[in-house]
Amino acid sequence: MSFTAPSDPVNKPTKVKVSQLCELCHSRKALIRRPKNLSKLCKQCFCLVFETEIHNTIVANNLFQRGEKVAVGASGGKDSTVLAHMLKLLNDRYDYGIEIVLLSIDEGIIGYRDDSLATVKRNQQQYGLPLEIFSFKDLYDWTMDEIVSVAGIRNSCTYCGVFRRQSLDRGAAKLGISHVVTGHNADDMAETVLMNILRGDVARLEKSTAIITQSSGSPIKRSKPFKYSYQKEIVLYAHYMKLDYFSTECTYAPEAFRGTAREYMKNLEAVRPSCIIDIIQSGENLALKAKKSNARKRVVKFVDGNRCARCGYLSSNNICKACMLLEGLEKSRAQVAIENDTSADGAALKLRALEKLSF
Amino acid sequence: MECQRCPASARNPATVESRKEKFCDECFIKFVSTKQRKQMMKDEYFRNLFKVIYPFEKEGSVSKILLPLSLSDSGSLVMLDIVHDLLLEQTKQHNNRTGFTVDVLTVFTEENVSVIKERMESLINEKMSQLNKISNIFNVHFIDVNEFFNNASEVSTFIIDNENFEIFSKSKSVDDSNILTLKEILGKYCLNNSSRSDLISIIKTQLIKHFAYENGYNAIMWGHSMTKLSEVIISLVVKGKGSQIATFLDSESFDTLNNKPCKYKNLYPMKDLLSVEIESFLQIRNLAQFLINVEETNVKPNCLIARKSLPSLGQQKLVKNMTINEITNKYFQDIQNDYSNIISTVLRTADKLTQPKSSMAKPSQCQICQSKIYTNPSNWLNRITVTSPYPVETTEEKYLFKQWQDSKLGQSHTHYVELLNEIKQGASNSLDVEDGDVKLCYGCLILLNTSIKDKNLVWPKVDTMDITANATNNNKELSQILDQFEINSDGEE
Ligand code: SF4
Ligand SMILES: [Zn+2]
Numbered sequence: 001m002s003f004t005a006p007s008d009p010v011n012k013p014t015k016v017k018v019s020q021l022c023e024l025c026h027s028r029k030a031l032i033r034r035p036k037n038l039s040k041l042c043k044q045c046f047c048l049v050f051e052t053e054i055h056n057t058i059v060a061n062n063l064f065q066r067g068e069k070v071a072v073g074a075s076g077g078k079d080s081t082v083l084a085h086m087l088k089l090l091n092d093r094y095d096y097g098i099e100i101v102l103l104s105i106d107e108g109i110i111g112y113r114d115d116s117l118a119t120v121k122r123n124q125q126q127y128g129l130p131l132e133i134f135s136f137k138d139l140y141d142w143t144m145d146e147i148v149s150v151a152g153i154r155n156s157c158t159y160c161g162v163f164r165r166q167s168l169d170r171g172a173a174k175l176g177i178s179h180v181v182t183g184h185n186a187d188d189m190a191e192t193v194l195m196n197i198l199r200g201d202v203a204r205l206e207k208s209t210a211i212i213t214q215s216s217g218s219p220i221k222r223s224k225p226f227k228y229s230y231q232k233e234i235v236l237y238a239h240y241m242k243l244d245y246f247s248t249e250c251t252y253a254p255e256a257f258r259g260t261a262r263e264y265m266k267n268l269e270a271v272r273p274s275c276i277i278d279i280i281q282s283g284e285n286l287a288l289k290a291k292k293s294n295a296r297k298r299v300v301k302f303v304d305g306n307r308c309a310r311c312g313y314l315s316s317n318n319i320c321k322a323c324m325l326l327e328g329l330e331k332s333r334a335q336v337a338i339e340n341d342t343s344a345d346g347a348a349l350k351l352r353a354l355e356k357l358s359f
Numbered sequence: 360m361e362c363q364r365c366p367a368s369a370r371n372p373a374t375v376e377s378r379k380e381k382f383c384d385e386c387f388i389k390f391v392s393t394k395q396r397k398q399m400m401k402d403e404y405f406r407n408l409f410k411v412i413y414p415f416e417k418e419g420s421v422s423k424i425l426l427p428l429s430l431s432d433s434g435s436l437v438m439l440d441i442v443h444d445l446l447l448e449q450t451k452q453h454n455n456r457t458g459f460t461v462d463v464l465t466v467f468t469e470e471n472v473s474v475i476k477e478r479m480e481s482l483i484n485e486k487m488s489q490l491n492k493i494s495n496i497f498n499v500h501f502i503d504v505n506e507f508f509n510n511a512s513e514v515s516t517f518i519i520d521n522e523n524f525e526i527f528s529k530s531k532s533v534d535d536s537n538i539l540t541l542k543e544i545l546g547k548y549c550l551n552n553s554s555r556s557d558l559i560s561i562i563k564t565q566l567i568k569h570f571a572y573e574n575g576y577n578a579i580m581w582g583h584s585m586t587k588l589s590e591v592i593i594s595l596v597v598k599g600k601g602s603q604i605a606t607f608l609d610s611e612s613f614d615t616l617n618n619k620p621c622k623y624k625n626l627y628p629m630k631d632l633l634s635v636e637i638e639s640f641l642q643i644r645n646l647a648q649f650l651i652n653v654e655e656t657n658v659k660p661n662c663l664i665a666r667k668s669l670p671s672l673g674q675q676k677l678v679k680n681m682t683i684n685e686i687t688n689k690y691f692q693d694i695q696n697d698y699s700n701i702i703s704t705v706l707r708t709a710d711k712l713t714q715p716k717s718s719m720a721k722p723s724q725c726q727i728c729q730s731k732i733y734t735n736p737s738n739w740l741n742r743i744t745v746t747s748p749y750p751v752e753t754t755e756e757k758y759l760f761k762q763w764q765d766s767k768l769g770q771s772h773t774h775y776v777e778l779l780n781e782i783k784q785g786a787s788n789s790l791d792v793e794d795g796d797v798k799l800c801y802g803c804l805i806l807l808n809t810s811i812k813d814k815n816l817v818w819p820k821v822d823t824m825d826i827t828a829n830a831t832n833n834n835k836e837l838s839q840i841l842d843q844f845e846i847n848s849d850g851e852e
């Protein structure tokens with residue numbers, strides 16, 4: 001008989017063998033092998049360790065200032081849901097003295113973002129945090145579904161990334177917040193380090209592991225408290241804490257090349273679980289030869305408010321990236337409108353329907 | 360299909376297709392050789408090394424090149440073939456004189472010693488006999504991999520404290536009773552193939568570099584193809600050794616070994632060649648017969664038009680049994696078709712790297728892999744990993760904790776805990792242990808922490824290896840240190 005029904009631990013003699021105990025507290029049954037280093041931990045130790053590591057990261061990097069208003073980029077997905085929960089918890093536990101706001105961007109992806117935003121709205125209730133939603137449609141008069149219908153699915157993440165980045169900035173600025181916290185985790189970070197080398201993206205190589213970034217031209221500071229947190233541990237933590245998150249993938253799946261890097265990392269993890277932080281350690285120690293002076297240029301802080309000639313958004317160029325993409329989109333829209341009159345709404349849904357048909 | 364390189368008047372049929380171009384055998388051989396020679400002439404230092412300098416009597420006019428040959432690696436064999444042709448060419452043009460001499464160095468193990476020597480002999484006899492007749496241009500050396508352990512008078516035991524990732528070590532002197540062997544290291548300490556291959560590769564590299572250092576070579580020619588280099592680069596990143604990439608690729612500076620400057624630079628003459636090109640060269644030149652560990656049925660991917668055989672897709676290894684380098688190799692093979700320029704991109708990117716800024720109080724070298732240490736790895740890991748428990752609260756928890764305390768596990772009787780305490784104690788008693796000395800690089804710390812049994816490893820102390828500072832006249836010591844025997848013009852045996 002191997003199954004023992006859960007019972008009142010005080011009265012029943014225990015069946016836990018010493019060898020099954022948590023490696024840290026030696027007093028509770030180990031429930032998981034920690035993905036980061038395979039140590040056997042009980043639920044309580046795992047959660048405490050996970051929380052404390054994030055707290056340590058926050059303190060060591062001096063991420064927050066007392067009195068600071070911080071926006072959590074909340075998508076309803078596991079990373080940002082755990083992040084919102086975590087910041088609230090740590091802020092209470094360690095008294096950072098920060099004010100937390102949930103900031104969501106509605107990209108306009110039917111069948112994905114509308115559902116995940118519903119999750120964010122529940123989170124708002126659950127955590128009692130203010131929530132602000134800004135939409136691509138309001139800011140740019142384009143939804144992602146419309147963008148995909150004219151620009152194609154292949155480039156979806158490029159558009160989405162540029163617009164979301166700017167939307168978060170604009171949203172934060174409107175709320176008078178100058179610090180946006182995002183749920184990028186160690187896996188994302190490691191993947192980025194690898195991708196930058198595989199694609200030869202020299203310009204991003206050195207700063208790809210920075211925990212705080214401030215893109216030139218942006219008054220908004222961004223930080224990544226989950227920089228060293230394994231995705232699997234975030235999922236486990238959400239599970240143990242019974243957090244309510246939305247787990248469907250975006251309809252416009254990430255680009256194929258990123259997918260190959262992910263698969264590669266999965267294999268590496270099977271051989272050496274520490275590889276994710278190992279890659280980050282490597283990434284922190286990549287330095288470029290000093291050759292051309294443009295490496296210097298990037299370091300120079302945005303001085304004196306160059307603004308996009310079109311939208312007035314801070315930009316190092318005459319016209320900001322978003323406006324450039326928009327210009328291209330407007331041209332295509334004019335053309336598409338003539339050629340084809342079907343509404344672009346729900347392009348994702350349509351694509352999905354097509355996928356199902358082909359099976 | 361015709362070769363696109365032959366003169367228009369007499370085009371041979373094409374046999375190889377690479378980089379969107381078609382070649383006949385002859386033009387392809389030339390294409391590969393030219394790529395290699397271009398790297399050998401990449402800067403003034405190397406141009407002067409390889410060219411014939413008059414007058415010959417002048418000291419240093421003939422440079423000494425070390426060429427590590429691995430018979431399980433096509434790159435170094437093809438490189439040797441091309442270097443051999445270059446030497447022959449020079450002897451013809453300069454009346455049996457050459458600008459450089461080549462010493463081929465092969466590291467063997469107990470298991471493959473006989474097959475290696477047999478293959479090497481047939482290689483010399485069948486392919487290089489002509490050059491071999493001219494004395495002193497071309498020598499062959501063998502080293503037993505165990506020489507790495509045999510010639511150190513002291514070894515250190517390194518252990519990682521599982522609470523704060525600090526590294527403790529203890530040294531002891533070596534006598535006949537406790538000489539380490541590779542077999543022991545791989546069998547007793549390594550928990551997986553990846554750690555085995557990492558340690559073997561560290562040992563081989565160290566042996567080769569020591570050999571070069573002691574004998575005053577001017578350059579080591581490594582046989583890495585562009586493909587292999589990219590694999591190594593990505594693998595270094597994956598293993599937490601990203602900081603070492605710049606030093607690994609550096610062919611501009613003289614190497615350093617155990618903090619001492621060397622007289623040689625490292626050169627990668629095959630770095631412009633893809634592995635498929637090298638495999639094709641190997642087939643055309645009929646060199647595959649000299650390789651070991653290569654079954655005839657399993658010809659590696661190449662770019663011959665009439666492919667002799669496709670890579671077998673059957674019996675693939677389980678990922679868990681693969682090494683990190685093998686997984687990386689597989690990744691590159693999988694994406695090669697869809698993203699063909701990845702390999703060159705990786706190498707081009709890595710070539711733009713330099714050594715990171717060091718945050719260390721004083722320069723330190725890893726006592727296992729000998730690479731420079733730029734950040735304290737224990738501190739870094741400790742900052743991002745918490746190892747303190749959630750408090751013991753309920754009655755049952757207290758009861759279980761007591762049980763654990765009373766048990767063998769709780770009484771610290773495990774081998775690991777005993778060893779850790781012993782070494783820690785030794786470290787605090789001994790006077791010659793400098794505090795704050797960082798002993799291992801991050802990559803080696805992680806290796807011990809994750810892939811070595813009980814997080815401890817015994818390793819020869821490099822500074823006790825019998826190496827003289829002046830390597831020009833130490834042949835006597837050398838012969839003691841290295842089991843070296845030459846097959847030279849006089850035809851040994
Ligand atoms: S996967 Fe791409 S398109 Fe979908 S939300 Fe993410 S960035 Fe946007
Ligand atoms: Zn525990």
Ligand SMILES: [Zn+2]
Binds near residue numbers: 726728730804
């Ligand atoms: Zn090392």
